[in-house]
Amino acid sequence: MSNILFKKISFIGIGLIGSSLARVIRRDSLAQEVVAYARTEQTRSKVLELNLVDSSTDDISMAVEGADLVILCTPIGAYETVAKNISGSLKHGSIVSDVGSVKGSVIESIARYIPNGVHFVPCHPIAGTENSGPESGFDTLFNDRWTIVTPVEGTDPTAIERVANLWRSAGSKIEYMDPDHHDQVLAITSHVPHLIAYTIVGTATDLEERLKSEVIKFAASGFRDFTRIAASDPIMWRDIFLNNKEAVLEMLGRLTEDLGGLQRAIRNEDGERLESLFTRTREIRRSVIEVGQHIPPKPPKET
Ligand code: NAP
Numbered sequence: 001m002s003n004i005l006f007k008k009i010s011f012i013g014i015g016l017i018g019s020s021l022a023r024v025i026r027r028d029s030l031a032q033e034v035v036a037y038a039r040t041e042q043t044r045s046k047v048l049e050l051n052l053v054d055s056s057t058d059d060i061s062m063a064v065e066g067a068d069l070v071i072l073c074t075p076i077g078a079y080e081t082v083a084k085n086i087s088g089s090l091k092h093g094s095i096v097s098d099v100g101s102v103k104g105s106v107i108e109s110i111a112r113y114i115p116n117g118v119h120f121v122p123c124h125p126i127a128g129t130e131n132s133g134p135e136s137g138f139d140t141l142f143n144d145r146w147t148i149v150t151p152v153e154g155t156d157p158t159a160i161e162r163v164a165n166l167w168r169s170a171g172s173k174i175e176y177m178d179p180d181h182h183d184q185v186l187a188i189t190s191h192v193p194h195l196i197a198y199t200i201v202g203t204a205t206d207l208e209e210r211l212k213s214e215v216i217k218f219a220a221s222g223f224r225d226f227t228r229i230a231a232s233d234p235i236m237w238r239d240i241f242l243n244n245k246e247a248v249l250e251m252l253g254r255l256t257e258d259l260g261g262l263q264r265a266i267r268n269e270d271g272e273r274l275e276s277l278f279t280r281t282r283e284i285r286r287s288v289i290e291v292g293q294h295i296p297p298k299p300p301k302e303t
Pocket of ligand 1: 012013014015016017018038039040041043044073074075076078099100101102124125126127128129130131132133134233236
């Protein structure tokens with residue numbers, strides 16, 4: 001029986017996320033033809049060498065011509081230009097989707113370029129690593145991870161279901177969400193934690209030399225995990241903060257208030273308050289373990 005979900009799938013940008021999905025599509029023969037548009041010659045030849053696509057091109061219109069599904073996998077700051085540039089070449093009845101980490105503002109910048117008769121199904125797979133580029137992808141990245149689908153009102157349910165099915169085939173669990181709600185949830189679960197990591201590692205970078213070298217030497221005491229997160233792609237994260245401004249600022253406001261409370265508790269030697277908070281946070285960790293979301297995705301070991 002054929003596994004084919006789409007005849008022709010086009011990737012616009014194919015780094016960690018795009019190449020991981022392309023690996024699944026190739027592994028399980030989910031498309032007859034896979035094409036990638038990439039800016040750099042390096043990426044275009046790498047995806048051919050890895051056999052992730054049938055062809056790669058720097059001509060964005062050619063990449064989407066005749067495609068049944070077009071997936072935007074560039075940093076979200078590039079989405080508007082990409083959407084404008086593919087708009088005139090999209091096939092009637094085709095689906096445009098994306099993997100961007102912010103949904104509200106991204107939908108706004110893409111939706112106006114989607115022609116009548118083309119469906120738009122925004123998605124966000126909640127899976128990733130701090131690495132970039134097509135060589136860092138792996139086909140198990142989405143296993144048991146959520147993919148959040150944030151459909152725009154009036155979208156054909158069949159188109160939504162076809163895209164959701166592709167993510168299910170990649171091992172994902174599907175959740176449907178309103179785009180603004182998605183952005184609030186992600187602000188506190190992903191965006192603010194990244195900002196904290198960038199801040200802590202940034203503060204350490206500004207320390208005087210002797211202290212700085214000791215921070216690196218004794219990194220295992222907690223700093224290490226922050227350095228991993230703070231090694232994430234600078235362009236991708238710049239775009240996330242610029243595009244999820246409101247939700248991030250709202251959550252940062254709450255965090256600042258709570259930090260102030262903790263500062264006071266330490267100054268007043270209010271051990272009870274500290275212990276009560278740390279006990280509650282320990283419970284949260286247990287809940288994360290219970291639902292199986294505690295293990296970070298790791299590429300399988302080479303044999
Ligand atoms: P990545 O590994 O850095 O790959 C990005 C791809 O986009 C590359 O192929 C790159 O092309 C291309 N690109 C970059 N800037 C471009 C521009 N201005 N115009 C056209 N193409 C451009 O990034 P990624 O981690 O796969 O992330 C891609 C998307 O997935 C982002 O929107 C991000 O928000 C979302 N996402 C990321 C994660 C994560 O943890 N990484 C998780 C979930 C969702 P070249 O290689 O030719 O330079």
